[in-house]
Amino acid sequence: MDIPSIKNEDQYEALREKGYSKQKAARIANTPDAGKKGGKAKPYEKWTKTALYKQAKNVGIKGRSRMDKSELIYSLRNN
Template structure:
């Protein structure tokens, strides 16, 4: 049964198949339904290159998005967590 909070099921399922978390897939799918897929695609990539950020910068970003366990993570683990959030 489709989730009524997901506005673009096709996009949601494609993102989940690619390995996106439920939260991330829902966020992108709903934005695509609201603003159009091409508009959402143009907005992507504004996060910058995580490898160029310091561990403190990554930690702050992880804190803003609510990643649990961030205080015990290495820089590489923070990058992975942010990319998969």
């Protein structure tokens, strides 16, 4: 799997130092607003399936169109 260009190098390097794979660190570092803090986001269980799908698309999760809500949540938390 090719690594896309990294939009947030500092975040990417910090994630790699924590042991994240190159692919997962790149997906997170390339997600818009991924590095912003605040803790105000609702838990995934309170998101709509459409919002979960869009987030899965943003982070590059494959097979998302065939997933139900619980599968999207699992994939977002574990990929």
